[in-house]
Structure formats: C-alpha cells, structure tokens
Amino acid sequence: MEKAVKIGVLGASGYTGADLVRLALGHPLVEVTLLTANTHAGKRYADVFPHMFAENLPELIRIEEADWGTVDAIFCGLPHGTTQDLLSVIRKEHPDLPIIDLSADFRLGDPATYAAWYGRPHTAEAAQGGAVYGLTEFARDALRGAKLIACPGCYPTAVLLALLPLAGPGVIDATDIVVDAKSGVSGAGRGLKENTLFCESGEGLSPYGVARHRHMPEIEQELSKAAGQPVTISFTPHLIPMSRGELVTCYVKTAENGAKALRTVFEARYADEPFVHLLPEGTAPRTQMVRGSNHCVINVFEDRIPGRAIVIAAIDNLVKGSSGQALQNFNVVFGFEETIGLAQTALFP
Amino acid sequence: MEKAVKIGVLGASGYTGADLVRLALGHPLVEVTLLTANTHAGKRYADVFPHMFAENLPELIRIEEADWGTVDAIFCGLPHGTTQDLLSVIRKEHPDLPIIDLSADFRLGDPATYAAWYGRPHTAEAAQGGAVYGLTEFARDALRGAKLIACPGCYPTAVLLALLPLAGPGVIDATDIVVDAKSGVSGAGRGLKENTLFCESGEGLSPYGVARHRHMPEIEQELSKAAGQPVTISFTPHLIPMSRGELVTCYVKTAENGAKALRTVFEARYADEPFVHLLPEGTAPRTQMVRGSNHCVINVFEDRIPGRAIVIAAIDNLVKGSSGQALQNFNVVFGFEETIGLAQTALFP
Amino acid sequence: MEKAVKIGVLGASGYTGADLVRLALGHPLVEVTLLTANTHAGKRYADVFPHMFAENLPELIRIEEADWGTVDAIFCGLPHGTTQDLLSVIRKEHPDLPIIDLSADFRLGDPATYAAWYGRPHTAEAAQGGAVYGLTEFARDALRGAKLIACPGCYPTAVLLALLPLAGPGVIDATDIVVDAKSGVSGAGRGLKENTLFCESGEGLSPYGVARHRHMPEIEQELSKAAGQPVTISFTPHLIPMSRGELVTCYVKTAENGAKALRTVFEARYADEPFVHLLPEGTAPRTQMVRGSNHCVINVFEDRIPGRAIVIAAIDNLVKGSSGQALQNFNVVFGFEETIGLAQTALFP
Amino acid sequence: MEKAVKIGVLGASGYTGADLVRLALGHPLVEVTLLTANTHAGKRYADVFPHMFAENLPELIRIEEADWGTVDAIFCGLPHGTTQDLLSVIRKEHPDLPIIDLSADFRLGDPATYAAWYGRPHTAEAAQGGAVYGLTEFARDALRGAKLIACPGCYPTAVLLALLPLAGPGVIDATDIVVDAKSGVSGAGRGLKENTLFCESGEGLSPYGVARHRHMPEIEQELSKAAGQPVTISFTPHLIPMSRGELVTCYVKTAENGAKALRTVFEARYADEPFVHLLPEGTAPRTQMVRGSNHCVINVFEDRIPGRAIVIAAIDNLVKGSSGQALQNFNVVFGFEETIGLAQTALFP
Secondary structure, three states: OOOOEEEEEEOOOOHHHHHHHHHHHOOOOEEEEEEEOHHHOOOOHHHHOHHHOOOOOOOEEOHHHOOHHHOOEEEEOOOOOOHHHHHHHHHHHOOOOOEEEOOOOOOOOOHHHHHHHHOOOOOOHHHHHHOEEOOHHHOHHHHOOOOEEEOOOHHHHHHHHHHHHHOOOOOEOOOOOEEEEEEOHHHHOOOOOHHHEHHHHOOOOEEOOOOOOOHHHHHHHHHHHHHOOOOOOEEEEEEOOOOOOEEEEEEEEEOOOHHHHHHHHHHHHHOOOOOEEEOOOOOOOOHHHOOOOOOEEEEEEEOOOOOEEEEEEEEOOOHHHHHHHHHHHHHHHOOOOOOOOOOOOOOOO | OOOOEEEEEEOOOOHHHHHHHHHHHOOOOEEEEEEEOHHHOOOOHHHHOHHHOOOOOOOEEOHHHOOHHHOOEEEEOOOOOOHHHHHHHHHHHOOOOOEEEOOOOOOOOOHHHHHHHHOOOOOOHHHHHHOEEOOHHHOHHHHOOOOEEEOOOHHHHHHHHHHHHHOOOOOEOOOOOEEEEEEOHHHHOOOOOHHHEHHHHOOOOEEOOOOOOOOHHHHHHHHHHHHOOOOOOEEEEEEOOOOOOEEEEEEEEEOOOHHHHHHHHHHHHHOOOOOEEEOOOOOOOOHHHOOOOOOEEEEEEEOOOOOEEEEEEEEOOOHHHHHHHHHHHHHHHOOOOOOOOOOOOOOOO | OOOOEEEEEEOOOOHHHHHHHHHHHOOOOEEEEEEEOHHHOOOOHHHHOHHHOOOOOOOEEOHHHOOHHHOOEEEEOOOOOOHHHHHHHHHHHOOOOOEEEOOOOOOOOOHHHHHHHHOOOOOOHHHHHHOEEOOHHHOHHHHOOOOEEEOOOHHHHHHHHHHHHHOOOOOEOOOOOEEEEEEOHHHHOOOOOHHHEHHHHOOOOEEOOOOOOOHHHHHHHHHHHHHOOOOOOEEEEEEOOOOOOEEEEEEEEEOOOHHHHHHHHHHHHHOOOOOEEEOOOOOOOOHHHOOOOOOEEEEEEEOOOOOEEEEEEEEOOOHHHHHHHHHHHHHHHOOOOOOOOOOOOOOOO | OOOOEEEEEEOOOOHHHHHHHHHHHOOOOEEEEEEEOHHHOOOOHHHHOHHHOOOOOOOEEOHHHOOHHHOOEEEEOOOOOOHHHHHHHHHHHOOOOOEEEOOOOOOOOOHHHHHHHHOOOOOOHHHHHHOEEOOHHHOHHHHOOOOEEEOOOHHHHHHHHHHHHHOOOOOEOOOOOEEEEEEOHHHHOOOOOHHHEHHHHOOOOEEOOOOOOOHHHHHHHHHHHHHOOOOOOEEEEEEOOOOOOEEEEEEEEEOOOHHHHHHHHHHHHHOOOOOEEEOOOOOOOOHHHOOOOOOEEEEEEEOOOOOEEEEEEEEOOOHHHHHHHHHHHHHHHOOOOOOOOOOOOOOOO
C-alpha cells in the first residue's frame, strides 16, 4: 500500500527529529521522504543515529537543497530562531504547505514578549500571531486544516495539561502557583555541552534557570487566557540523571478540601482523552509510566495544609512533550484518527 | 476487527512477561485474554507494572484458576522448573495447545545435562526431547505447527546468532572459542535480590558465574550440532549498569585474514533476515541500536594477531533475547508473517 | 599510635552503617571495635560490603552478643523503633555511654506526635525528651558531653539548614512554605523492595509520600521552635535515579526584593561554618558538589514574582544527611575538633 | 604546619587533573600552588569543577605564565603530545624538577612504536628512553629520585597488574592472551564528544577501538620484557554506562588445573602490597570495590576447559589507573611512605 502523506523532517539530527522519524516509521499513513541536517548533509541517517541502522530512509541534505514541492507536510526541529527565517522562503511558493514547528519560534503570540525572552526581535511577526498553539487537547478546532502549528515546549505541555483545566475562575488561586519541574537530559538537546556529558549529569541533580526559564512566558500566556487575568508563576526546573522523562509538581491553593474538587474537574475534562489520564486516587505519576509513549499521567493530592493541593503530571519530554504531540497535531490537521501511529505502550523497564 | 488469536501469559508479573504483553498489545492479530501471576493474583495488571496503567487487560489470576480452553496459545514466563510440572496438567485435556516456553525447562535435549546444571532431574523427560529449540532463524521448518517451543536464553540467542553460521567445519576453530558477555540488570529478573538494587548494581560493573553460567550447556548443545563435534566454550558474563541490552564479544581463531571470510559467511546467511543484521565494515554493534526492538546487530573484526577474529553481537535481552523472539516464534507457528507486531524501531535515547 | 576512642556501630549492614564505618576508618582518633548486624552475624564485614574487602574490622555479631563495656560510644543505624527498646538494656549498666542514634526514634520530642506518625506509642518516652536533636550547627552547646543524640533525618537536615536561619520573626512567612525534595535511592535503605531495584528506579523519577512523609513533623518541630509559632509545611519528596545525593527546593514568601535580605542572613549565619556554604550569587547548588562529603551547599534566588524567593540546599544524604553528621556530633560530644575525619573533598565525577 | 612539597598540576581542567587535586588536598605533605588550564585561565578552580567550591586553591593560569621555580614537582595531565614539547622548555632552567606525566608521551620506549601508534614522530626522543615507566609495584627502585615518570595508562595498569606476574616463562602461554576490557565514561576524558553525552552513553554498552586501541603497544611492551619474548595480545575495550571504574577480563592458557598455580604466584607477588589485593577464592572483582580509591582487586578463576584460566582485575580508572598511581609514584620519588594520602576506603554506594 502506498502511504498517503509524504513528510519532511528539518533538523533531523537532533533528538526531537529522531523521535519524530521513529514515530513516523510506525505511522501507517506517513512516508518520510525528506530529511535535513546541515552539519551532517550527505550522510546516511544510520550514520547519525545508532537505532536507525536498518531503516530505509532518504539521505540527509542541507535545507537549501530541499524541494518543498515533494512533501505534503513539514516538521521543523530546527534551533530556535531558524524557522521564522525559513518561513517566508517556503511560503513564497507553497503558501498552503502545513508546517508543524517544534521550536519556540511561534509559541508566543506577543512580539514584545518574544523579544524580551529571546533577546532579538521576531523576523516573522505577521505569521507569529496566526500560528495555532498546538496543545492538542485544547486546540483541536483550530488545528483542523491549519497551516502553521507551534507545538508547545515540553515543560508547558506537562504544566498546562496539569493546570489549564483548573485555571478558570473559582477553582484555584491563579496568583499563587508554584511549579517545581524535573526533566531528563535529552531535554537539553544533542548539542555538545559540558553539563550534559555523562560524567557531569550522571549520579547527580542540578537546578537550572531558577525562576528564569524560557518556558515560563509560554505557560503564563496560556494560563492567563484561561484565567481571564494575567498569571505569573513561580517555576524552577531541575536536570535529572535519566535520558527521557519529565515530571512537574504543581503546588496550588484552593478552597479547603479542594483536592476533591480538582479531581472532579479532571475527571470531566479528561474522561475521553486518549493520551491524558487521571490516575486512581493515591497513585503517584511516574515517568516510568510513559517512557517512549505519547501519554500524560496526572494526579492530584490533598495537602496537609488546608486549602492547598498538589497536582503532578508526567510525560516523555521527547514524545508528548515534543515529537509525539507534533504527530498528534499532524493527525488532526489532516483529519486522520488522532491516535494513529501513537498507540504504543511505554517501554519498561 | 476481532483479533484472531487469544493468548495467555503465565508468570506475567516478571519482566519477560510484561514485555510479552507490551508486544502483544501492538500485535494486530493477538488478544491477551489470560494473565497469571500467583503472588499478585486478584490485582489489576496496572497495579503490578507502571507502564500498563492505561491498558485494558484481564485481571491477574492464579495458574490453578486458568481455563485453558479459552486460549489459543500459551506463553510461559514462569521460573525455571515450573513449566515442566505444568505441562502434563495442560496436556491432559489440551494435547494440541501451542505452548511457547520462555524458561530453561525444555532447552536442553539431554536429561543428564539438564540434571547436572539444574541440580534436579527433569520431570517431563519425554516432552523434553520433542520441544523445538526456538532460535527462529535456525528453526523455521520445525516451528511451523509446533506444539512445544523452548525459546533460547538471552545469552544463547546472541552467541548463537554470532557463532552458529561459523561453527561448521573449516571456518573457525570450534575448540578455541572465548565469549565475554555483558548484560543489563533486567536479565536478572524482577525478584528481590540485593545485587540488583539500584545502589548495588549502579555505577559499577560485576562479573558473575565466571566460566560456570547455566547458559553454557545450551550454547554448547547447539554449537556442537552445527560443528559436528563436541564444543566447549569459555564463557564469562558481566552485569552492566543499564536496564536492557546484551552484548557478546566472541574471540575466535580462523585462517589468516579470516575476518573477511567470516564476513562473507554472514552476508550470505543473514542477507534476507528481517531481524539479524550484519553492520557495515568497521561499525561496532551497540546495545543502543536495539533497545526495545527485536533486532540483532552483528559485526566481525580482524584482530592484529594473524588467525584471530572478533565477532560481536548485540540484542535487547528482553526482546530478541526473550519475549520478542517468543512472539516471532508464535508468528511462525501460526503461519503469520514473521515480522508482524515486531517491526518497531529501537528507542533512542 | 593507639586510637583514642573505641566505637560500636549497630546495624552495620545498612548503607548508613557502612558510611559511618567508612568515615570512621579515616578518623585518626577512632577505632571501630564492635559491629552488629543481626541477619549477617558471623560474617566478615567484607562479605557484606564490596568496598570493605581490604579493611581490618571486627566480625559482625548479634546485638545480644555485644559487650557494651568495651566501647566508648555507640552509633545506632538500626531500623526505626529498635533503638528505643535497646536503650533501657544499655542504660542499665552503662548510664553514661554516649549513644548517637541515626534512626527516627528520638527526633520527635512530643510522644503524641511520635505515636501519630509512627503508628505506635514510644517505649522510652522519658528518654525521648532528653535527647539532643543533633543538627550540629544549631546544637553545639547541648551536644558537648551529651549522652543521647538524635541525628536528624536526611531531608530535615537539608531543609533546616536552608530554612532555620530564616524562620525567626520578620524574615519569611512561616505559614506559607513549600518544599519540593529530591533524594537518591540510597535514602530508601538497603532492604529489599521492588521500587529500589535498578530496573524500577533507574531511568525514571517518582514522587512518593506526597504531602505525607514522616520527616515532616521533625522539620515542623524545629521550624516551630525557631518561628515561635506552630509551622506546617507543604512537603513532597521525589526518588531520583542516582545512588547518593539530596536536594531541596524551598519556595518562600518574603518582603519584596527579599532574596537580598535572605542572602544577608545566610552570610552572617554561616560565615564561619566549616560544612555549610552559601554559594556565590547565581550559582545553583548541585548534589555533584557534595557527593561523599559532609558539606551542605545553599543558595537563594529571587523569584520573578515580587515577594517570593527560592532557597535551594544540597547534601549527600548518607554523609551530612546521616553518618557524616553523626560523626560531626561525635566530635563535639568528645570535645574533638569538629572537622576531624570529615575534611575530604567530594568525589566527582 | 607548613606542608613540605609544593606541586603544580598542568591540565587541571580535565578529570585526571581534578582527581589529582582532590587527592593532593588530602595529602598531609603536599600543597597545590600552581594550576594550569589554558582554556580556563583566569577562572577560579571552583568555577571549573563543582566539587571544588569550598577549596582554597590558586587561580588557573596558562602554562606560559607558570613560574617553574615555585614548585617542587609537576604533574602533567595534558593532552597526549603536549608534555614532550613542554619538556625542553622546563628542563632548560630546571633540569632536576621531578615531572610526573599522566599522558602517553613517555610510556613507549621505542620511537618507532610511538610514531606508528600516535601518527607523528616523538619530539623528545632522547628523554623518552630515560623516563621511568611508573607502574609503581614494579618500578620502585627506578622511581626513587627519578626526574621523569611516565604513569601507565588506565587499561595497562589493570592488565599489567593482572598479567605481569604470570608473564614469565612457564606460567601462561604468552602467545595466546585475550583481554576483554570495560571502562567507565570518565576514561574518555572531559572533552566534548557526542558519544560521551549522557543520552548517548547512558543505558547502553559500546565496544570501541576493537583490536586497535592505543594502550595495546604499552601493554605489549611491558609483557614482552617480562616474558623475554615479543608478546602480542588480543584486546577489545568497551564503554560502560558508569562514570568511574575499569575491569579487565583476561583469558589465558596454562597447564591443566593451572588456576591454582596462578593463585600461588599472585599470593607470593602481592602479599605485601598495600594497594593490590588477591581476593578470596571465588569472589569476583567488581568496580564497586574500588570506586574513588587507589586499590586494585584481582582474582583468578579456573575455566571449565582444561588448560584455561580467567584473570580479572578491577580499578578506579581515575585513581589507580591515573592520578592515584601518579601520587603513589610521587611518594616513592620523594621517599615518603607510599600510602600517604591514598588510604581512603572506596565510596559505596
């Protein structure tokens, strides 16, 4: 059977690119026909990733060599700041080619916020506002037939799935939210940095970007919309000695015994979601539940302090936090069943 | 679509059991309808394994409660020594029910060898000889329609895929084979043992069973058949601080410049195999190539010492080394396409 | 030179016992002359711990076999609930023998609180109140010549070093403290539990005891004393895939721009402490800084939300969080220089 | 007390440099007064290594800035090829300054061998031959008062301690030696390389330099001297997902039941060695026994194949395999007690 949709993956030599290719290989309607990686152009994909040794895939080429007319959709796993420059090049001749961007380029709707956090003005401001923020479970209508999708960052995905249903008026106090976040090392990418060497990040634990991480404005943008008021959160991420996985522990204030109420909200909101799961009462979300899969597990716990609750969510940062969600968005854009190609059980141990 | 074949997994609370269930959930023709785990009977499978939280699976029951008439095939992930006792119970009323055994119970054809290595006489000697030794790539004819399949141990799978094509007369010296083997901790099972605690096996490396491991007679049985003479090998396994993965480094003697000849043998033997791959010259097999997948990667290197070569093979011990190969055998037994349900790319990182 | 003080280590087959022995072997004034471990009685210590293979140490005996008259001090690394029963036995003939307890038995001054959290009444209530709570930096006067020292738990050590200087009136809001804690797997002890197997706790991250951990009343007891009012905290620990190390991230409320004020408090309080270090502004504490050492590193960060600050502390849970602090207390009790035997640099990588 | 000997550490920003500084800080007769690291010149040492945050050490400078007249000995942890160029610069004014080199520059006595394996002619051939090969246990006489010491590589240290006592005539067959070696990731250094990223080397196992590693000529040089004949070995190293530790499994041929004879040789040779230990019969060497310490553990096992034995040795690659042995050599050079500063017990877990 010929596969229905031809896709290109830009920035294919990074971890998100590779996980997108991995998932696409298992997607019955997708064929990977274009792979770019500027520093590795001319190599076989198997030379760049050990687990691709047996796959039949196109050779890596430079972006400049790409023929955009040969693909039906593009996934961009490029470094932040790159997709916005590329956009006008592609749009000139292919105004309707769906572009699913995994970078931060189109996540922030406000140009000033973008400039403040990324230290440079945006070069495609016009498109910026028109991009769909692709947290799938909250964006399906907008996604159908969309042409530019900004996939959420990994931390925003986990935090928003945990807090967005609660952010509306009367559930939690949107002015007093603390998020303690933990991520595996793959979240830092495949670039060569001393702090992601095995000997530096192994057998140890490091906070980073304390109260200053670039995912904060993105989380706040979405929470503010839901809350109907400006929301600022306290957010501190930590680097954990594991390759994959992300867990966020959210400390919120609510009415006394409010954990039960939060539980009810989650039950209603996520009952029919294929990838977002409220766990049985008392079961703590763990990253081991979701490794390699597109699932998100959530639970809510009552604190001993009256009026406080703890909401915990876990995802695989490379799947639901990046490439899996991108493919989920792709399915919605193209009108396919949303779970197609994403149904695999997590890998444990 | 109703799934074609109903299967039972006995000993489902161990790692091999869980990986079989994981793979079966992705197999389009298989339905898991029976799960046993005596110490966990009455629990949901999700209570026993974190990654099964969202799966719709039968409750765990005791073996005594199983109704064998409800399943079309059985996979046994029971402790060594258990399946041989169970066999007669099942066979009484279900003489033709295919039983795919992942334990060591039916791997050794010779009762005396079994008794010597396992410290007890075999309780189903008659059946022992009739079992098919299920190293799939070397057993397809015997597997078709077979009723009792003994799946090879994890080390034997890797070693035999590396050495069996070479063991015939005139290729390597079958009397001088050294195998240095390395395995991840999941190979030791899920039972509670001090040496498999995180703090004991992490950040360190331990040889064990030096020159005395129970997988030796199994390897030797098959190599001897291929060599046409009794073969004894030197075999030393090591416990490596990783969960999955197994790599065997085999030191063999051959004619001068013999590595090239070995390469030719492998090319011919494995050219059409979907799961066994000779890597390009110079590329070292790594367990990262196969994590979570049913593939085996092999390569051969010329030593600096004339007349010596080094053959290296890597597998995922829980997949090709156990549950994946069991499912591959199942496919052959039932006449399905051999790769069905086993085509997933490895998980990296 | 004959060593000055003979010590016994009870419960020597656990990780805290072993780390105490490791440190004692490097202490120039201490000789280990008594080691108990009931389940391993009769074994050499080298048979119980791999790294002790070359040490000249007494054989393990049962507690009942101990001759308390042969030692000058006792370190108790026994399971919770055991030391309180043992106390009267020892005290009968040795009323003045210094006992340094690493368990939770004498940490809580209030019998009702003990009973509530440990599910049983205390069996040595009289002694309970008289024990010195041995957070060394805050207990030196009481420690000198003390006969019963309750060493703080690992989490309390890190949290109290981070928050005790701030808990007094006017610095932070003692009614609104959130502590997100992370620990390596050795914190769970050497007992055989499924969740501390390599395959279960590796490559993943798990919250546990969410808002319900037994270290909470201990932390609250000390913070309440310092605050002069009852303090309840929000506390959630997480199991991290590393053997050693503990990091606590404390979210506090303070006056606007309060982080600077907190910094000043820390500078004054810890300027002369040999083991507690305020890091340079902007440097995040990491467990890699302290692995194997008795140091605690602390830093304070201003949040983006006015009136909020983040205090982070890291220790090695087995050293400053347990055995190292016990030895530090021992030095104070005996009037030795406090850093003796504890001056080693951390092990990195 | 003023410390007796002032030392300089060149190349202090690498792992071996840092471990030398760590050990020197615990050496009662040594003061570190000079630290060079060209790419980090001007920084505090605490800015380069997390675990040095509290140490009082000189600022990092460039080699060109060093005043060789201020130190009594130099440890060189420079990249291979650098020390040989530096030597003549230092020697011009300081002909007698002891230089303890941790690189490969002076390990190979034969210039042709050096050129063949390192791809360039040696630039200090005259000095090359005069260097003492510092495998301490076999070089004490030569070390006393020596001016140029070439510390062995990590693999050669482990292999030679395991095989050198056996290499003489009549014990093992020196023409048939297979060494399967395993090392932690710190052995690859601190330079930025993709294969030593956490996500690349974690949860997996990779052979490298199969039968072609640069430590081979060094091992062969020493074995040949001991054997009185040219020795070529089969040697294959593997990268293991742990930071520290190295284990070599050596497959040798000997007379039937020869393992007992080998045991006797080891007992005689190492009975009085403070850092080399023959383990009790049947106990497998593990890297967990020696992490962070200068010890080497060895054992010999009889193979099932008559005439074969297996010798296993484990060290910490950064300590006995590098900086610890360098300090041990330093002690001998200066006439100090050999174990001074090196007596610490390994860190476990």
